[in-house]
Amino acid sequence: MGIDRGVALPADRVPPTHRAWVEVNLAAIRNNVQAIRRLLAPSTQLMSVVKADGYGHGAVAVARTALSAGASWLAVATVDEGIHLRRAGIEAPILLFGPAISKEEVEAVVEHRLQPTVCSLDQARRFSEAGLGTIRIHLKVDTGMSRLGVAWQEGQDLVSALKALPNVTVASVYSHLATADAPDSGTAAEQRRRLSHLLDVLDAQGARPSLVHLANSAATLAIPQTHFDLVRIGLAQYGIYPASHLRPIVPLQPALSVKARIVFIKTVPAGTGVSYGHTFQTGRPTRLATVAIGYGDGVSRALSNRIELLLRGRRVRQVGTITMDQCLIDVTEAPEASEGDTTTLLGQDGTEHVQAGDWAERLGTIPYEILTALSARLPRIFRQG
Ligand SMILES: Cc1ncc(COP(=O)(O)O)c(C=O)c1O
Numbered sequence: 001m002g003i004d005r006g007v008a009l010p011a012d013r014v015p016p017t018h019r020a021w022v023e024v025n026l027a028a029i030r031n032n033v034q035a036i037r038r039l040l041a042p043s044t045q046l047m048s049v050v051k052a053d054g055y056g057h058g059a060v061a062v063a064r065t066a067l068s069a070g071a072s073w074l075a076v077a078t079v080d081e082g083i084h085l086r087r088a089g090i091e092a093p094i095l096l097f098g099p100a101i102s103k104e105e106v107e108a109v110v111e112h113r114l115q116p117t118v119c120s121l122d123q124a125r126r127f128s129e130a131g132l133g134t135i136r137i138h139l140k141v142d143t144g145m146s147r148l149g150v151a152w153q154e155g156q157d158l159v160s161a162l163k164a165l166p167n168v169t170v171a172s173v174y175s176h177l178a179t180a181d182a183p184d185s186g187t188a189a190e191q192r193r194r195l196s197h198l199l200d201v202l203d204a205q206g207a208r209p210s211l212v213h214l215a216n217s218a219a220t221l222a223i224p225q226t227h228f229d230l231v232r233i234g235l236a237q238y239g240i241y242p243a244s245h246l247r248p249i250v251p252l253q254p255a256l257s258v259k260a261r262i263v264f265i266k267t268v269p270a271g272t273g274v275s276y277g278h279t280f281q282t283g284r285p286t287r288l289a290t291v292a293i294g295y296g297d298g299v300s301r302a303l304s305n306r307i308e309l310l311l312r313g314r315r316v317r318q319v320g321t322i323t324m325d326q327c328l329i330d331v332t333e334a335p336e337a338s339e340g341d342t343t344t345l346l347g348q349d350g351t352e353h354v355q356a357g358d359w360a361e362r363l364g365t366i367p368y369e370i371l372t373a374l375s376a377r378l379p380r381i382f383r384q385g
Pocket residue numbers: 049097176215216217218232233234235236242
């Protein structure tokens with residue numbers, strides 16, 4: 001996994017050997033976490049979700065920044081992601097969103113003090129029977145996502161059974177919302193109602209764990225009733241809104257930019273076919289610049305002929321099919337463009353900006369997929385401000 005590749009450098013000191021890179025503005029992440037924290041009651045904790053290498057931003061740097069800005073928990077999807085944080089010296093509690101299945105996974109979870117999700121008595125028994133000390137487990141309840149979790153109607157019986165198991169403590173009960181990013185989501189309200197019903201029953205038995213959580217970024221912004229004891233923040237801490245109607249609630253600043261250098265420029269006559277398949281034909285004598293980034297870096301080939309890059313503060317069209325390592329831009333209107341110039345694919349240059357959401361819209365997907373597709377080949381450069 002390419003998650004050790006980040007370097008902390010001022011952005012104007014990008015190594016000249018880098019042909020293309022991701023720049024992460026850690027100050028933006030800090031500001032975003034602080035802004036989200038201000039939406040929470042003082043006693044509500046904030047969990048920073050840094051799975052998939054911190055949504056492509058660099059898990060360790062994001063985790064450290066979020067913890068210094070008011071997060072008290074981290075979350076990852078895989079055991080390896082958790083181990084990576086521990087090996088970097090991070091001591092905060094880490095929730096593992098996925099259950100541990102194999103004996104080796106169970107041992108690794110315990111050794112690295114990760115806190116696993118369990119969805120069934122069998123999954124909890126793996127920890128109980130491992131005899132590796134008392135393990136804090138987090139019970140995932142399915143209130144409507146239909147992915148991981150015990151059915152909410154069966155939550156009460158499972159909590160009772162878990163309480164009887166040696167070597168495990170139920171540290172939290174949690175659930176995940178399927179439609180929190182939809183305006184006025186009735187489904188989210190129903191999921192909240194189901195979780196609350198289970199909590200009422202547990203309360204009556206004195207069995208409610210001290211930590212209950214439900215909200216992701218969208219719910220944290222839009223539905224304060226879902227905050228419970230802790231909120232799990234992924235996308236919003238990276239400065240991206242899960243849906244545009246959430247913009248007025250809190251100011252967020254995107255933290256990530258994708259940049260690449262121009263490595264060659266030439267002028268071709270009108271009527272020239274450009275790149276594989278000649279999906280673009282020049283309609284005039286055209287100054288073409290080759291930019292050293294392609295779908296091997298995570299710039300989807302399906303964006304070919306559909307995006308603009310930023311160069312010296314203005315927008316330039318990407319033309320022709322995006323290839324594995326390179327793509328082309330039309331710099332006819334930018335005569336000052338020269339080899340070695342830095343272009344911005346995602347991020348801001350002067351007053352212009354392109355956001356992950358712009359690409360997502362064109363591709364019929366979501367910003368999460370754009371960010372996590374940025375490949376390990378792109379070095380991460382961290383800025384503090
Ligand atoms: C269980 C769980 N909680 C929280 C999150 C964070 O979601 P978001 O990035 O929308 O804040 C995720 C992300 O997929 C998740 O799987």
